[in-house]
Amino acid sequence: MEVLTILIPVSLILGLLGLGAFIWTLRKGMYDDPDGDSQRILTDEYDDKPKPVDKNR
Amino acid sequence: MTTIRASGCPACAAAPAAESLARADLPRARVLLSVPEVHCAACISTIERDLAKMPGVNSSRLNLTLKRLSVDADAGIEPADVIARLNALGYDAHELDAGTLSMTETERQGRELLMRLGVAGFAMMNIILLSVAVWSGADGPTRDMFHLISAVIAIPTVAFAGQPFFRNAWKALRAGRIDMDAPISFAILLTLGLSIFETLQSGAHAYFDSVVMLIFFLLAGRYLDFRARAVARSAAQELAALEVPRAIRVRDGVESTVNVAELAVGDLVLVRPGGRMPVDGVVIAGQSELDRALLTGETLPVFAGEGAVVSAGEVNLTGPLTVRVTAAGKDSSLHRMADLVANAESARTKYTTLAERAARAYAPTIPLLSLGAFAVWMYLTGGDVRVAINVAVTTLIITCPCALGLAVPAVVTAASGKLFRKGLLIKDGTALERLAEVDTVVFDKTGTLTMGTPVPTNLDGLPEDARRVALALAEASGHPLATSLAKGLRDMGLRPALVSDLAEVPGYGVEGQWNGARVRLGRAAWVGADAVTTTAAYLSLDGLTHPLTFTDQLRPGAEEVVRALHQQGAQVWLMSGDVPGAVQSLAERLGIKHWQAEALPQDKAAKVEALQARGAKVLMVGDGLNDTVALSTSHVSISPASALDAARAASDMVMLGRDIGPIADALRMSGQAKRRIRENFWQSGVYNAIFVPVALVGLATPLIAAAIMSVSSISVTLNALRLK
Numbered sequence: 001m002e003v004l005t006i007l008i009p010v011s012l013i014l015g016l017l018g019l020g021a022f023i024w025t026l027r028k029g030m031y032d033d034p035d036g037d038s039q040r041i042l043t044d045e046y047d048d049k050p051k052p053v054d055k056n057r
Numbered sequence: 058m059t060t061i062r063a064s065g066c067p068a069c070a071a072a073p074a075a076e077s078l079a080r081a082d083l084p085r086a087r088v089l090l091s092v093p094e095v096h097c098a099a100c101i102s103t104i105e106r107d108l109a110k111m112p113g114v115n116s117s118r119l120n121l122t123l124k125r126l127s128v129d130a131d132a133g134i135e136p137a138d139v140i141a142r143l144n145a146l147g148y149d150a151h152e153l154d155a156g157t158l159s160m161t162e163t164e165r166q167g168r169e170l171l172m173r174l175g176v177a178g179f180a181m182m183n184i185i186l187l188s189v190a191v192w193s194g195a196d197g198p199t200r201d202m203f204h205l206i207s208a209v210i211a212i213p214t215v216a217f218a219g220q221p222f223f224r225n226a227w228k229a230l231r232a233g234r235i236d237m238d239a240p241i242s243f244a245i246l247l248t249l250g251l252s253i254f255e256t257l258q259s260g261a262h263a264y265f266d267s268v269v270m271l272i273f274f275l276l277a278g279r280y281l282d283f284r285a286r287a288v289a290r291s292a293a294q295e296l297a298a299l300e301v302p303r304a305i306r307v308r309d310g311v312e313s314t315v316n317v318a319e320l321a322v323g324d325l326v327l328v329r330p331g332g333r334m335p336v337d338g339v340v341i342a343g344q345s346e347l348d349r350a351l352l353t354g355e356t357l358p359v360f361a362g363e364g365a366v367v368s369a370g371e372v373n374l375t376g377p378l379t380v381r382v383t384a385a386g387k388d389s390s391l392h393r394m395a396d397l398v399a400n401a402e403s404a405r406t407k408y409t410t411l412a413e414r415a416a417r418a419y420a421p422t423i424p425l426l427s428l429g430a431f432a433v434w435m436y437l438t439g440g441d442v443r444v445a446i447n448v449a450v451t452t453l454i455i456t457c458p459c460a461l462g463l464a465v466p467a468v469v470t471a472a473s474g475k476l477f478r479k480g481l482l483i484k485d486g487t488a489l490e491r492l493a494e495v496d497t498v499v500f501d502k503t504g505t506l507t508m509g510t511p512v513p514t515n516l517d518g519l520p521e522d523a524r525r526v527a528l529a530l531a532e533a534s535g536h537p538l539a540t541s542l543a544k545g546l547r548d549m550g551l552r553p554a555l556v557s558d559l560a561e562v563p564g565y566g567v568e569g570q571w572n573g574a575r576v577r578l579g580r581a582a583w584v585g586a587d588a589v590t591t592t593a594a595y596l597s598l599d600g601l602t603h604p605l606t607f608t609d610q611l612r613p614g615a616e617e618v619v620r621a622l623h624q625q626g627a628q629v630w631l632m633s634g635d636v637p638g639a640v641q642s643l644a645e646r647l648g649i650k651h652w653q654a655e656a657l658p659q660d661k662a663a664k665v666e667a668l669q670a671r672g673a674k675v676l677m678v679g680d681g682l683n684d685t686v687a688l689s690t691s692h693v694s695i696s697p698a699s700a701l702d703a704a705r706a707a708s709d710m711v712m713l714g715r716d717i718g719p720i721a722d723a724l725r726m727s728g729q730a731k732r733r734i735r736e737n738f739w740q741s742g743v744y745n746a747i748f749v750p751v752a753l754v755g756l757a758t759p760l761i762a763a764a765i766m767s768v769s770s771i772s773v774t775l776n777a778l779r780l781k
Contacts, residue, residue: 004199008187008206011183011186012183012206012210015179015182015183016179018179019175019176019179022175022179023172023175026168026171026172026175027168031171032120032122033120033121033122033123034122035121035122036101036119036120036121036122039097039098039101039121040098040101041098042098043098043101043102
């Protein structure tokens with residue numbers, strides 16, 4: 001039963017991590033456009049790189 | 058965000074290089090547009106990719122959920138430029154007023170609810186994890202420790218996530234009412250208190266899992282409810298924002314754009330062609346034609362010259378008009394109509410929703426039942442308070458309306474989401490239930506069943522030369538008849554004839570020189586032709602005159618919607634302010650048996666009232682100012698997005714697209730939604746009927762309470778999702 005002294009805090013900390021992640025996504029506005037997000041996955045454009053430099057600038 | 062859209066940089070024109078330097082310092086403009094027709098990934102990438110190429114646009118993002126495009130651009134970019142760009146791509150777009158759309162308050166509420174939901178979910182999972190151990194046989198100090206840890210998680214969770222219920226309950230109790238939140242708060246606090254007590258006494262049963270689960274499911278219901286209402290609210294704001302009420306005031310020869318509210322009697326207002334009259338007034342300069350369809354339902358434009366009396370809401374068609382304000386703000390005819398609407402609305406009895414009726418019957422039962430259980434068990438056990446309280450609390454948990462809290466919001470959210478995807482916005486929360494009762498549908502004609510835009514009908518009978526001359530003349534004017542004539546002729550593959558000296562005579566027509574002779578397109582008298590009975594423009598050419606007749610184009614889906622409504626057994630009426638000939642021909646074309654022409658606003662409202670007095674539940678569909686009173690008198694009402702804001706404000710639902718077909722779907726779906734809500738009530742009722750006796754005889758354990766709560770909540774939600 002001594003294992004519980006490790007397992008219970010571990011499960012609580014993992015849970016809190018999840019809660020923290022949820023709060024972070026909420027603050028970042030990731031639930032503002034659920035329909036759009038489910039569609040955007042289908043586009044072939046990537047936004048994980050810097051935006052190409054605007055030629056007008 | 059305030060925007061300054063004056064050309065911010067006078068030097069830019071002179072030195073293009075200065076522009077790039079100055080750009081970083083220029084004030085940014087945020088343009089908000091409603092784009093009702095977007096629906097897929099392709100729409101998103103087409104629009105965003107295209108706008109990225111538009112000079113001056115820094116970035117744009119399309120929110121598919123709200124069907125709203127927000128563009129971050131340099132200050133020089135006008136919303137009209139972006140709209141033109143979207144139109145070229147094939148999307149309809151309307152400007153939204155960023156000021157009215159400051160949704161921060163609603164957004165904050167939504168996030169707060171979601172945060173509480175997340176916290177409750179986290180606590181629920183952890184406590185259930187610990188409870189599983191207790192359920193499967195942990196006892197002694199292990200069980201006590203698990204209960205203690207659960208308590209440490211549950212107490213702050215209840216304090217944080219339960220706040221919405223406590224707040225509402227407190228408000229209701231202070232006002233001397235009892236609503237659903239009072240028994241909920243009572244159950245939460247009592248259960249929590251008992252569980253803490255049991256834990257400290259090393260008791261066998263603690264209900265931390267049930268408390269947190271109760272909060273979680275109830276919050277889920279609240280959040281769904283909030284989402285449905287937030288969409289409705291943002292829709293209402295969006296519609297208010299659609300019409301940016303501004304006017305051009307002329308003072309000492311200087312034009313300035315002001316808010317309509319700032320105008321006073323005696324001011325001079327310039328109304329450009331295409332603009333809407335902001336006030337009531339008298340024309341003191343200029344000649345034009347006015348489109349009064351939104352006010353009266355007349356399809357034919359009316360001539361307006363010096364001295365003509367105009368009312369707010371009319372659309373100026375051909376020439377600029379200077380108008381002296383005779384009534385502004387509260388005294389204008391628009392506002393008088395709004396007062397009529399307000400009267401009609403206050404006369405409309407408040408609709409009691411199914412949820413309210415259920416809550417009213419249910420709210421007092423819960424505490425009474427558990428109090429009864431407490432009393433009986435005190436008697437049975439000869440005064441064992443602990444056992445009696447335990448039974449009372451289990452009864453409280455099991456009767457607590459977890460599923461009831463989800464029964465209505467889950468269905469309404471599913472239904473309004475489906476309808477939104479079809480282009481119908483529900484503005485009023487109870488509209489869906491009211492729509493389910495409808496058995497009579499009253500349609501307005503112009504702008505509702507028809508597009509309010511004319512289409513030429515007799516172009517084939519014209520000689521080739523006449524057609525080409527007509528095209529050249531028509532393209533010189535912004536009059537709706539001319540625009541549609543030009544479009545019709547272009548679609549036939551024609552090229553315009555070489556007509557020189559083109560000039561528009563506001564209020565009369567267009568003239569020019571062709572082959573050395575004068576040609577004219579316009580009103581019968583001006584052209585020198587004999588007027589025909591239908592809507593027509595006249596062409597004079599080589600001493601001959603040709604009448605070009607027009608008919609109003611049917612709104613897409615109009616025929617289908619009437620047929621579908623008849624199939625569903627609804628009675629369909631057509632009521633219009635237009636002339637009998639036009640109304641009758643449309644009624645016959647659509648197969649509508651009951652129709653009335655030349656109806657004044659009061660006539661329409663009176664007819665709706667008469668129908669309702671006979672016990673009919675009327676759905677009114679209309680777009681004009683002449684419909685507003687009828688819209689607010691009827692049981693439930695729908696208006697197209699193109700309607701005047703007064704009409705949209707008076708109606709419960711707004712049709713975003715051009716297609717009128719969704720109305721039949723809405724009627725069908727509302728009936729289905731109501732059935733689902735009823736089924737949900739029955740379901741949770743059956744659960745209670747089975748398990749309340751179990752609790753009363755003292756056999757319910759925390760495991761049973763937790764299981765019932767989740768099974769009934771999930772089955773209610775699944776039932777809501779069956780909507781098609």
